Amino acid sequence: MSRKHKHDHEDHIDESWLIPYADLLTLLLATFIVLYSMSSVDVKKFEELSQAFTLAFNSGSGVLDNPSITERGPQKDEIIVENPEDKKKKEEEARRQELMKKEQEDLEKLKKSLDTYIKKNGLMTELETKLNQSQLMITISDNALFASGSAVLRDDSKDLASAISKMLQQYPEYEIIVSGHTDNEPISTREFKSNWDLSSSRAIRFMDVLLQNPGLKPERFSAIGYGEYRPVSANTSVEGRAKNRRVEVSIIRKYIDQNAIEQIPATPKQ
Structure with a gap:
């Protein structure tokens, strides 16, 4: 009797090991598919693959639901929220660039008007204009303005000053510096103790x-x-x-590009 029972048991082969073996093969296949998919940054493909595995395994969550797998940098569909401070700085810089451009146009226009006046009145040897990254400078020879050793404007030079003032009137918001300069010949008169006095007085009079x-x-x-x-x-x-x-009239820029500004030495090289 016991012998017959033993024979029946041997005839029935246990195949339960096939279940974990099949699961292992499935997981290996899934691993290779995931590794292959990770070489692409297409978020849509990841999402479709995740949904497919979710349905296949019926586990309630996809194997690719971990956001660390799919977040591989900005995508076309992503909305990037910009830092308010960075946005403000960009807007201010854009506005500054606009103002710098407008200022350049204004100063170029003023220079053109001055050059036209100089040429029309035959003053090329007495007046000169120069526009750089810090200012528009009008240089006027002292012979066009004053007698030697004097700070009293010639009558005909007042017309020149009047013409310049009318051009400056079109751009009233700029800072204007009038500076006087002399040569190195010493002066000592009852009116002027030194070239400091003479140059300062000439600048003020003009x-x-x-x-x-x-x-x-x-x-x-x-x-x-x-x-x-x-x-x-x-x-x-x-x-x-x-x-x-000479006397110099400098129209100072309000918006200076620090990267391009000309560095003018206090005492130019001779």
């Missing part, structure tokens, strides 16, 4: 005439004398000294 125009704002103007200490030419010749005796 500024006075400019400000006779009521359309200009006096608070935007200042005058300064440099004496002989900022020459533009060597004082070793008559021509060089004549170039150094």
Whole structure:
């Protein structure tokens, strides 16, 4: 009797090991598919694959539901929220660039008007304009304005000052600096103790005439004398000294590009 029972048991082969074996093969297949899919950054493909595995395994959550797998950088469908401070800085910089562009156009227009006036009146040897990254400068020879050793404007030079003031009136928001310069010949008179006095007085007198125009704002103007200490030419010749005796009217930029600004030395090389 026991023998028969044993024979029946041997005839029935246990195949339960096939279930975990099949699960193992399925997991291996899933692993290879996941590794292959990770080489692509297509979020849509990941989502479809995740849904497919969810349905296949019926586990309630996909094998790719972990966001660390799918978050591989900004995608087309993503909405990136910009930092408010960064956005504000970008807007301010864009606005600044617009203002710089407008300022450049204004100063170029003013320079063109001045150059036209200079050419029309035959003043090429007495006046010069220069536009750089910090200012528009009008250089006027002292011969066009004053007698030697004097700070009294010639009558004909007042017309020049009036013409310049009318052009400046179109751009009332700029800071204007009027500076006087001399050569290195010493001066000592009852009126002027030194070239400091002479250069300062000439700058102030020319500024006075400019400000006779009521359309200009006096608070935007200042005058300064440099004496002989900022020459533009060597004082070793008559021509060089004549170039150094001058009055400069500088229209200062409000928006300066620090990366491109010209560095002008306090005492230019001779």
